[in-house]
Amino acid sequence: MNSNTISRVFIMGFVLAFFAYLFGPLIIMSITAFNSSAFPRVMPWECFSIEWFDVLIQDDKLMLGLRNSLIIGAGVVLLAVPIGLAGALMLTQVSARLRPWYYTIVISPILIPGVVLGISTLVFWDRVGRMFNTGYESIFYDGIFLTILGQATFISAYSMLVFISRLQRFDPALEEAALDLGATNVQAFRKVLLPFLKPAMGSAAVLAFLASFENYNTTVFTIISESTLTTVLASKVRYGINPSISALAVIIVALTLVGAVFFEIAKRREDRAAKAAAQVAAGGRAQAARTYFAEPALMLFVLIFCAGLGTVYFAGTLGLDECKVAVKEEKKRRAAARIKERETLQMFQRAKPGQETGTGAVPPPQTGEAAKGTEGYQGIFAPGNLEGQVESDTGGEPAKGTEGYQNIFAPDNLEGQVGGDQEQKSTGQ
Amino acid sequence: MSADVELENVWIRFGDFVAAREVNITIEGGSFFSFLGPSGCGKTTLLRAVSGFLEPSEGRVKIGGQDMAGIGPNKRPTALIFQNLALFPLMTVWENIAFALEVKGVGKTERRKRAEELLDLIALPGQGDKMVHELSGGQKQRVAIARALAAEPQVLLLDEPLSALDLKLRQHMRTELRAIQQRVGITFIYITHDQGEALTMSDNVAVMSEGVIEQVTDGTSLYDHPETPFVASFVGENNLFRGRVTEADAQFTVVDTNVGPIRARTSTKASLSKGDSAFVFVRPESLKFTNGASADNTIKATVHTEEFEGQFWQVFLDVPGGDKRIKMSLVNDGRQLGHAPGAQVDLSFPAELAVALPEGPLAAE
Numbered sequence A: 001m002n003s004n005t006i007s008r009v010f011i012m013g014f015v016l017a018f019f020a021y022l023f024g025p026l027i028i029m030s031i032t033a034f035n036s037s038a039f040p041r042v043m044p045w046e047c048f049s050i051e052w053f054d055v056l057i058q059d060d061k062l063m064l065g066l067r068n069s070l071i072i073g074a075g076v077v078l079l080a081v082p083i084g085l086a087g088a089l090m091l092t093q094v095s096a097r098l099r100p101w102y103y104t105i106v107i108s109p110i111l112i113p114g115v116v117l118g119i120s121t122l123v124f125w126d127r128v129g130r131m132f133n134t135g136y137e138s139i140f141y142d143g144i145f146l147t148i149l150g151q152a153t154f155i156s157a158y159s160m161l162v163f164i165s166r167l168q169r170f171d172p173a174l175e176e177a178a179l180d181l182g183a184t185n186v187q188a189f190r191k192v193l194l195p196f197l198k199p200a201m202g203s204a205a206v207l208a209f210l211a212s213f214e215n216y217n218t219t220v221f222t223i224i225s226e227s228t229l230t231t232v233l234a235s236k237v238r239y240g241i242n243p244s245i246s247a248l249a250v251i252i253v254a255l256t257l258v259g260a261v262f263f264e265i266a267k268r269r270e271d272r273a274a275k276a277a278a279q280v281a282a283g284g285r286a287q288a289a290r291t292y293f294a295e296p297a298l299m300l301f302v303l304i305f306c307a308g309l310g311t312v313y314f315a316g317t318l319g320l321d322e323c324k325v326a327v328k329e330e331k332k333r334r335a336a337a338r339i340k341e342r343e344t345l346q347m348f349q350r351a352k353p354g355q356e357t358g359t360g361a362v363p364p365p366q367t368g369e370a371a372k373g374t375e376g377y378q379g380i381f382a383p384g385n386l387e388g389q390v391e392s393d394t395g396g397e398p399a400k401g402t403e404g405y406q407n408i409f410a411p412d413n414l415e416g417q418v419g420g421d422q423e424q425k426s427t428g429q
Numbered sequence B: 001m002s003a004d005v006e007l008e009n010v011w012i013r014f015g016d017f018v019a020a021r022e023v024n025i026t027i028e029g030g031s032f033f034s035f036l037g038p039s040g041c042g043k044t045t046l047l048r049a050v051s052g053f054l055e056p057s058e059g060r061v062k063i064g065g066q067d068m069a070g071i072g073p074n075k076r077p078t079a080l081i082f083q084n085l086a087l088f089p090l091m092t093v094w095e096n097i098a099f100a101l102e103v104k105g106v107g108k109t110e111r112r113k114r115a116e117e118l119l120d121l122i123a124l125p126g127q128g129d130k131m132v133h134e135l136s137g138g139q140k141q142r143v144a145i146a147r148a149l150a151a152e153p154q155v156l157l158l159d160e161p162l163s164a165l166d167l168k169l170r171q172h173m174r175t176e177l178r179a180i181q182q183r184v185g186i187t188f189i190y191i192t193h194d195q196g197e198a199l200t201m202s203d204n205v206a207v208m209s210e211g212v213i214e215q216v217t218d219g220t221s222l223y224d225h226p227e228t229p230f231v232a233s234f235v236g237e238n239n240l241f242r243g244r245v246t247e248a249d250a251q252f253t254v255v256d257t258n259v260g261p262i263r264a265r266t267s268t269k270a271s272l273s274k275g276d277s278a279f280v281f282v283r284p285e286s287l288k289f290t291n292g293a294s295a296d297n298t299i300k301a302t303v304h305t306e307e308f309e310g311q312f313w314q315v316f317l318d319v320p321g322g323d324k325r326i327k328m329s330l331v332n333d334g335r336q337l338g339h340a341p342g343a344q345v346d347l348s349f350p351a352e353l354a355v356a357l358p359e360g361p362l363a364a365e
Ligand SMILES: Nc1ncnc2c1ncn2[C@@H]1O[C@H](COP(=O)(O)OP(=O)(O)OP(=O)(O)O)[C@@H](O)[C@H]1O
Pocket: B014, B017, B019, B037, B038, B039, B040, B041, B042, B043, B044, B045, B046, B193
């Protein structure tokens, strides 16, 4: 193995570790959404189920929060995008000497902590409300209204940045050309600058919506008695969670993926159109643009997506009840077995006290269940532990091992122990 | 329809910097007029003052006899073709061309019809539905012209519109532009730093240097009768001899130079009197090897190199006390020149083909 191979392996390892770090939590969380276990976890796997999506939809608090989040997101988009556009246009108008100052001022809401923005929004509109002597049911104390205003203070600055970067690529000669051809200032703006800024408006709107949707630290102050998705989630985590939150994560991740794929395909289409156009300009022949349906990558993606959705749906509903019943019975049986085992153990200990102590010659127990409940804690560092977990879940016939504690160094013995522990926990749920 | 354009005592300042200094020009309606000057001399600035994007700090711009002060670019009877064309990238070719009509509120069918007519005029029939980036450089050029013509301007302003094209296309577009101008009959004001362009297309040329108009005249006069050292050195090639005036009258001036006294034509505008520092300019093609016949001027020189260029021989020579090598162009008449480097030769030229001008700034090499 030469050094080149080693470095390549090292880099590969690093990349893998990096991706695992980035996406590991997401993947684990997504998997837990499909486990029927009442606590979000992957191990032990109980039944493949989509019931948590049901639970999610039935969760009125969460749904109300989601609804509010969507309303606030829309409000913020409607408020922040025009303000951001105006701010960016203003930047092109102020004199070169004032520009850095202006920029610093309008960008400052991004640098101010969201908590401060939240509190100040609250205080400010409270003052305004008092000035007009309005009651607490007025708009100045409405959580949704205040949250839109509070979030828009810094999200406007975000969308302004989007517009500024687009405007920097605008050729001012185009506006002059429009004026020169007889357009009024308004016409030049509407027919030349605005169409140029259209893509930036899309980006700014998406950015504004996402920033609003995921915001917590400003919202938590301005929302007052209402709730948003983030505030509901935060309070849920405090009171204990179930996998419906994972289900929500799965939905959000899926939507993000779909959005990303569409964005990428749209971008490629644009690139290809530009390339084809360049070819035409260079004297080549025009190619008919492909429709979205002729896009092989997209069609494949849609197919896989639909197939996946269908499979998940059927797998998650068909046979779920049978599986659950089976799991329940399995648990019951194990609990019963454990009880029985304890009794037997006590009986044996009373009958032959210390008979085989110290010999270590007793044949190791046949299955992991044997050692259950006795010296489990002594084996927690053994490599065989993990294997044992899975085995124990498959439910081996409990052996009537008796003197497990005397064989703590036997490898087979160690295998079963953690499995036993797990078993106890899961039955405890 | 065409209109005279007059610039009366126009000054343009950017802070302390003077971009145009005391410009007085009258451009006749229906003519092809060029501003010629090196980069940064203020050509674009002057054009922007005509089109209304900038108000002169002093003086007046008149179009068709009307003072343009306070009238914005969208109200002036001018259309500007930008240095980078500035076609609208998000519109099709015909929408670009019909933009001036669109902002006037002309209906779509009427706009389309007018666009097709203009596409015919610029020899791009049926290309209206293309996007701008699907056109070649020369086609874009022509679309920019059509877009400007659609506004039915009385004056078309062109800011180095050919500078981005390759040589072949540039030469082709020169004739094309001239043809379009003659067809539509409006005033063209053309900016360039390429003297070939200015001389071939224009009725009149204004040579500019550092915000100052040096000379305004037609192409041949500009070449044959330069009035300032800048014009003499900027337009075409010229050999320069420095010296002091020893004799001067209305027709001829004698200047004592490092190669001896030179008798040269007296410039019509410049007045030189005895004792003044003066420049004498002689074109390379005016110099000949002395053939025994008597001439107005004879100078001694040493051959440096001879270069054969097919149609011409270019001979480079050193003169005693000269700060620059002089150049001579001879038409190839089939004879070999065959001077060895270092050969001593006598050159002669008639006084009418040399011009004496007062000392002044020269064009950068
Ligand atoms: N807005 C401005 N502010 C300050 N100086 C300016 C401005 N516009 C032009 N200038 C200066 O005025 C001078 C003339 O510029 P102008 O653009 O007219 O040159 P030009 O002759 O068109 O050159 P080119 O052939 O390179 O286009 C330049 O020195 C330029 O730096």
